[in-house]
Amino acid sequence: ETGVTQSPTHLIKTRGQQVTLRCSSQSGHNTVSWYQQALGQGPQFIFQYYREEKNGRGNFPPRFSGLQFPNYSSELNVNALELDDSALYLCASSYSGQNYGYTFGSGTRLTVV
Amino acid sequence: DQQVKQNSPSLSVQEGRISILNCDYTNSMFDYFLWYKKYPAEGPTFLISISSIKDKNEDGRFTVFLNKSAKHLSLHIVPSQPGDSAVYFCAASGASGTYKYIFGTGTRLKVLA
Numbered sequence: 765e766t767g768v769t770q771s772p773t774h775l776i777k778t779r780g781q782q783v784t785l786r787c788s789s790q791s792g793h794n795t796v797s798w799y800q801q802a803l804g805q806g807p808q809f810i811f812q813y814y815r816e817e818k819n820g821r822g823n824f825p826p827r828f829s830g831l832q833f834p835n836y837s838s839e840l841n842v843n844a845l846e847l848d849d850s851a852l853y854l855c856a857s858s859y860s861g862q863n864y865g866y867t868f869g870s871g872t873r874l875t876v877v
Numbered sequence: 878d879q880q881v882k883q884n885s886p887s888l889s890v891q892e893g894r895i896s897i898l899n900c901d902y903t904n905s906m907f908d909y910f911l912w913y914k915k916y917p918a919e920g921p922t923f924l925i926s927i928s929s930i931k932d933k934n935e936d937g938r939f940t941v942f943l944n945k946s947a948k949h950l951s952l953h954i955v956p957s958q959p960g961d962s963a964v965y966f967c968a969a970s971g972a973s974g975t976y977k978y979i980f981g982t983g984t985r986l987k988v989l990a
Contacts, residue, residue: 768920797977806881806966806980807921820977854920865911865968866978868920 766791768857768869776875777845785840785872787855795819796838797866798830799854807854813838814860845876880904881969883981891989896954898984900967903948907969911978912941912952915964924965925952957988 769788777783789796795814799807809822813832832838836857842849852873856866882901890896898912908929913921927934927941927950934941940953954961964985968978 799980804982806883806968806982807978809977809979812977822977856920865913865923865926868913868922870918870920 768855768867770853770855770869770872772872773870774873774875776877779845779847779876781845781876782841782843783845783874785842785853785855785874787838787840787857787869789836789838789855789857790867793857793859793867794836795858795860796832796836797856797858798838798840799856800824801852801854801871802848803851810840842874847876850874850876879982880907881967881979881981883965883967883984885984886982887985887987889987889989890957892959893956896952896957896961896986896988898952898954898965898967898986900950900952900981901948902950902969902979904969904971904979905948906971907979909970910941910943910950911968911970912939913966913968913980914961915966915983921966954986957986959988959990962986962988 771786797812798810801807811821812819816832827843830840852871854871856868858866911926912924915921925939943950964983966983967981
């Protein structure tokens with residue numbers, strides 16, 4: 765059983781650019797959630813996808829968008845990058861109805877300069 | 878507005894002793910709570926959870942206690958081992974299952990050999 769994999773692991777972008785982060789969910793999972801973890805903070809919920817439909821969104825601007833594919837992998841897109849977008853972006857997968865939390869990937873460290 | 882608070886950023890405990898990590902929450906609608914452990918360069922790993930209908934859940938060396946009236950939960954690790962050294966996040970959800978979790982800012986536990 766493979767876990768959650770995220771790519772790339774590290775990324776440096778310039779302010780104003782756009783970035784796409786990718787996530788492959790754990791086998792058998794149909795739900796993907798994205799979180800942003802700034803330095804010294806806990807993970808903050810961005811949005812969740814369940815069977816390719818958005819299933820909730822946190823307090824993030826529309827510059828943050830995403831999608832989920834039929835194989836339940838997912839992308840997070842961020843447009844018009846700002847310096848404050850520098851953070852660890854975590855993807856987590858789960859199976860709807862399970863009651864023991866997500867399986868997180870190792871994250872993508874995004875640095876905006 | 879920090880709905881989930883971990884007021885101790887760090888904790889040091891001697892190997893073999895008990896580690897107690899605390900978490901407070903403000904939203905009475907939360908009914909499902911989890912603890913995650915995070916090592917550097919890895920994603921958070923699910924540790925243990927508790928539903929609001931319980932006041933205690935135990936899994937090996939890890940026990941979570943929930944005091945709903947005080948809106949407080951704690952994680953007890955007995956006995957503490959050096960491999961337990963990590964950042965521990967408390968998280969809360971308004972519904973059991975896979976919807977968004979609100980995370981605290983984490984407590985860095987160091988178990989001294």
